[in-house]
Amino acid sequence: MSSPAAAPKPSLLSWRPRVTARARLTIVFTSMLLGCGLLMMGALYAVMKYVPTYAITSAVTPNSFKPSDSNIAPLQTPPAQVPASPNPDDGKNGSVVVRSVHDLLSVLLESSGAILAVVVLVGGLISWIVAGRLLRPVHEITQAARKAAEGSLDHRVGLTGPRDEFSELSDTFDSMLARLERSFAEYERFAANASHELKTPLATTQALLSLAADSPESTDTRLLISQLQDTTARSVDTVTALLELAEAAHGELQTEEVDLGKLVGECALGLRAEARAHGVFVETECPVGYVVEVNRILLSRLLDNVLNNAVRHNIDGGKVTVELIRQDGIVRLIVVNSGAHLGADELERITEPFYRGAGRVRVPGQVRGNGLGLALACNIARAHGTELVVRANPDGGLILEMELPLAMAKAKSKAELARV
Structure with a gap:
């Protein structure tokens, strides 16, 4: 039996040093600074060489020309300029003697080069510091992502400062962690x-x-x-x-055009017997003709679950109202039921799977639910591209609302998009 081949080791030729983003930013900033400095240095040198007209002459020193005693009259014109003798003080104390245009341009080039070198070094150091400050939020987000990968979802970046791309990324990452934490807790x-x-x-x-x-005879x-x-x-x-x-939650829907008013009426009619057994009055205001494109089986299950929940968790002599309202190309389904007053915590968790609030213990003679009715209804609504909104009824009980686009309005919007 042959042993599995070992993974090839990276060769020295294929190895490359790891260059961090901070180092790359520093190199980019410093290169830009060096390029701009060289460009300015070249432009200044070209201007100083070709634009001015220089008339540099040597100055006459006091000891370089002395009139003799034989001169009868002073000169009427200025004496001709003669080369000055070297000044013994020239070049001392770090001074630079400029006697020609070449000397001037040389001094300009050397001075500019020295200043540019200092500016590049200082600019590189500043670029390194600035790049580190710019990338600090990225490091904080990386630390939060590493902790999340290890299973700690309660950590937040909480980036403060000006509103920029990093703060938006931080807020988005924090909201994602919050949703993941809620999802894992629900799971x-x-x-x-x-x-x-x-x-x-x-x-x-x-x-x-x-x-x-143990006792088959007495069984x-x-x-x-x-x-x-x-x-x-x-x-x-x-x-x-x-x-x-x-x-x-994950399946693909096979949709068809369904009259929502008729479907709600059928589901409510099948609930009459159980409603009478619970002493609950069911009232429907669902006109026909509101055609929607849905999965008939799943939507029927949603309506059954919602209506059963409204009847079974009602009070004696309570009421359930089912209403359809057409508005701007959509139809709103509103189910209102009486019942006990629900707290904020119970209302938040009432759509979670297997959750049963107060008053949902099993009573002899009543059908016990499995705690999946509203959770399944919410998932069916999301599968249809909408949400089942659950609110507390001020008089006690629940108010459930859902919106569905009418089939005619949906077809019209698709046609408009096709024309575009």
């Missing part, structure tokens, strides 16, 4: 609740079977079968709801 609760919901009927089934196995077979059927049906309902929840 953990979902996993724990799903395990509990599936474990309870299985444990009940195991207990019934163990009891029947009522019909009662045992009925109890097993109830617990099995509960498990099947929970698993079915979980599958529908996943499908609504």
Whole structure:
């Protein structure tokens, strides 16, 4: 059996030094400074060489010309300029003697070069400091991303300072971490609740079977079968709801044109018997003719869940109102039910899977929900490109709203986009 080939080691020729973004920015800034300095130096040299007209002459020193005693009269014209003798003080104390244009341009070039070298060095140091300050938010975001990768989602960048691209990136990253933290917390609760919901009927089934196995003579077979059927049906309902929840969140929709008013009427009609059993009055104001393009099966499940939730968690003698309102190419579905007053924390978590608030314990003779109704309804709404908004009813209970585009308005917008 041959051993797996070892990964090739990087050769020295292929190795390249790691150049950080700070170093690259420093190199870019310094190169720009050097380029601008060289350009100015060249322009200044060219101007000083070609633009002025120089008339540099040697000065006559006092000792270089003395009239003799034989001169009868003073000169009427200035004496001719003669080369000056070297001054013994020239070049001392660091001074530079300029006797010609060449000397002047040489001094200009050497001085400019020295000054440029100092400016480039100082500019490079300043560029390094400025680049570090500019990239500091990136390092903070990197640290937050590294902590998030290690599983710590409660860390935030919290960048302060002027509103710029880095602050926008920081705020976006913080909001993403907040959403991830909420999602993971909901996932953990979902996993724990799903395990509990599936474990309870299985444990009940195991207990019934163990009891029947220990004393088969005294076991009522019909009662045992009925109890097993109830617990099995509960498990099947929970698993079915979980599958529908996943499908609504990630599946592709097969849509068709559906009269929303007729569909709501059918769902409300199927709920009459349970509403009468709970003493709840259901009132619908859903005119026909509001055609929407949806998945009929999933939307029916959404309506069933919402209406069942409104009836089962109502009060004796309560009321459920279902209304459709057409407005600007959309139709709004509004479901209002009476019931107990809900707190802010309960209202925030009421759409989470398996969440059951106060008053949702099992009562003999009533159908117990699996806590997935509103969660499934919210996922179905998102699959249709909308949101199921849940608000507290000031008089107690809930108000649920959802908007869907009318099929005619949707087709018209698609046609306009096609023309563009």
